[in-house]
Amino acid sequence: MLSKVGGYVFAVAFIVAGWWITALAVNSPALPTPAQTVEVLGSNMDVLIPFFWTSAYRVVASLLIGTLLAVPIAQLCTRSRVLDRLFAPVLYLLYPIPKVVLLPILLVLFGLADAPKIVLISLTVFFQVLVAVRDAVKAVPESALISVRALGGSAWDEYRHVYVPATLPAVFTSLRIGVGTAIAVLFIAEAMAGSTGLGYFIMQSWSMVNYPRMFAGIIALALLGLVLYAIFDLLERRLTRWR
Amino acid sequence: MSNCGAQLEFIHAGLVFEDGPERLRALRDLSVTVRPGESVALIGPSGCGKSTTLRLASGMLSPSEGDVLVNGMPVGKPRQETALIPQDLGLLPWKTVLQNAVLGLAIRKVPKDQALQHAKDALSQVGLEGFEAAYPKELSGGMRQRLALARALAMDADLLLMDEPLSAVDALLRESLQDVLLDLWRERGHTQMLVTHSIEEAVYLGERILVFSPRPATLKADIANPHVGEDGWRDSAQFANQCNEVRSALAESAGEATGANPPEPQAAADKKGR
Numbered sequence: 001m002l003s004k005v006g007g008y009v010f011a012v013a014f015i016v017a018g019w020w021i022t023a024l025a026v027n028s029p030a031l032p033t034p035a036q037t038v039e040v041l042g043s044n045m046d047v048l049i050p051f052f053w054t055s056a057y058r059v060v061a062s063l064l065i066g067t068l069l070a071v072p073i074a075q076l077c078t079r080s081r082v083l084d085r086l087f088a089p090v091l092y093l094l095y096p097i098p099k100v101v102l103l104p105i106l107l108v109l110f111g112l113a114d115a116p117k118i119v120l121i122s123l124t125v126f127f128q129v130l131v132a133v134r135d136a137v138k139a140v141p142e143s144a145l146i147s148v149r150a151l152g153g154s155a156w157d158e159y160r161h162v163y164v165p166a167t168l169p170a171v172f173t174s175l176r177i178g179v180g181t182a183i184a185v186l187f188i189a190e191a192m193a194g195s196t197g198l199g200y201f202i203m204q205s206w207s208m209v210n211y212p213r214m215f216a217g218i219i220a221l222a223l224l225g226l227v228l229y230a231i232f233d234l235l236e237r238r239l240t241r242w243r
Numbered sequence: 244m245s246n247c248g249a250q251l252e253f254i255h256a257g258l259v260f261e262d263g264p265e266r267l268r269a270l271r272d273l274s275v276t277v278r279p280g281e282s283v284a285l286i287g288p289s290g291c292g293k294s295t296t297l298r299l300a301s302g303m304l305s306p307s308e309g310d311v312l313v314n315g316m317p318v319g320k321p322r323q324e325t326a327l328i329p330q331d332l333g334l335l336p337w338k339t340v341l342q343n344a345v346l347g348l349a350i351r352k353v354p355k356d357q358a359l360q361h362a363k364d365a366l367s368q369v370g371l372e373g374f375e376a377a378y379p380k381e382l383s384g385g386m387r388q389r390l391a392l393a394r395a396l397a398m399d400a401d402l403l404l405m406d407e408p409l410s411a412v413d414a415l416l417r418e419s420l421q422d423v424l425l426d427l428w429r430e431r432g433h434t435q436m437l438v439t440h441s442i443e444e445a446v447y448l449g450e451r452i453l454v455f456s457p458r459p460a461t462l463k464a465d466i467a468n469p470h471v472g473e474d475g476w477r478d479s480a481q482f483a484n485q486c487n488e489v490r491s492a493l494a495e496s497a498g499e500a501t502g503a504n505p506p507e508p509q510a511a512a513d514k515k516g517r
Contacts, residue, residue: 147333152321165337242378
């Protein structure tokens with residue numbers, strides 16, 4: 001435990017030192033030093049905090065929607081050979097398309113508020129979770145299924161006692177990785193349309209040539225990613241202790 | 244225990260696996276009656292269809308010919324009171340010891356409190372009390388075997404089917420687990436059918452030893468082994484004789500497989516009984 005805390009302290013010190021040196025070397029208002037950043041963050045709190053929550057809401061809602069749709073569909077598709085044969089090529093073709101290119105269409109369809117952003121991020125998350133869970137279902141040990149069937153278990157029992165717990169680690173892994181992608185997509189969506197959220201805040205500061213303010217927005221967005229990543233990491237360790 | 248064993252009958256049972264155009268015969272014309280409370284060991288060459296026979300008895304497979312009856316009823320699907328311990332034990336790695344032990348009861352929708360009580364009792368019967376919260380990967384090989392057994396006990400099974408349950412443990416542990424199986428069987432009086440590769444294990448645990456031929460499995464010999472459960476049985480001279488008898492029956496069945504026209508299983512069956 002102590003060595004773990006020590007590891008984090010070292011990591012933070014390392015990053016701050018690297019940042020400080022870079023900031024001094026670059027010597028530009030676009031990259032303030034850590035000391036200046038604290039000040040910049042403090043003076044922008046009144047706008048940053050509500051924008052932080054707006055962005056957090058969009059990402060979390062999308063992660064939930066994407067996951068809640070992907071998990072049952074992945075489970076269903078892989079349970080039936082016919083469905084899997086039908087869906088595998090569809091998935092294969094759609095998965096590599098960067099969903100972010102759909103943003104303009106979504107903006108036309110859903111307007112400029114939360115909806116197009118949530119739809120876009122959900123789509124991104126959906127495919128990532130879908131592919132991960134699909135692979136995990138295929139890797140479910142046959143012996144576990146046999147054991148449940150031998151006990152007279154129904155399809156629902158197989159789902160409850162085998163498929164769900166066996167694929168849960170894959171869900172969390174894909175979510176942890178998905179957080180990074182989700183925030184990237186969020187940034188683009190907020191930067192392109194609307195007048196709320198951290199992405200908007202960053203681009204607005206940029207166009208006002210207010211670099212310290214822009215940097216405060218970047219830090220807030222990074223913080224959002226860090227917090228979500230840590231939450232999923234913690235949940236994963238809590239819920240998949242058997243590994 | 245209140246439990247008394249179930250009767251298991253194979254009546255001219257045969258099984259053919261069909262995979263598209265291919266037909267693979269796994270079992271031919273098996274007729275055996277396992278009396279209530281009897282302990283039967285099944286031995287034969289690798290891949291001869293012993294596991295298939297167990298799955299037929301468990302109701303996970305249905306015979307293509309003939310009938311498989313438990314207590315006179317055809318087993319069309321897994322029966323509530325039948326417990327099957329598969330070769331790899333079938334423990335779920337994501338469930339704790341207690342959750343694994345209670346699984347059979349949970350699937351049978353036994354009320355939770357009652358199920359947990361049964362599971363805890365079963366765990367203490369096999370000496371696993373105190374490990375309820377552990378995960379299977381944290382247990383030793385022997386403890387995992389005991390857990391698989393506890394799951395069957397928690398269900399109060401009257402028919403216990405075991406597919407080489409002790410194949411993964413070392414010799415000394417194996418003997419002590421065989422004693423656990425023997426004690427439980429004597430205490431509870433359930434019917435049991437044990438598939439094994441080990442002649443000694445068959446002779447130590449089976450009141451009857453069924454010797455199977457190579458695939459497709461046919462019954463080659465039905466050897467009575469009435470001294471099972473007597474004190475000092477493993478160390479007696481008769482034990483060694485019995486092992487030799489099984490060994491030669493096995494060798495004979497393996498040898499015949501290369502010859503043409505295997506004889507009818509009924510003719511080969513030894514009708515001495517108990």
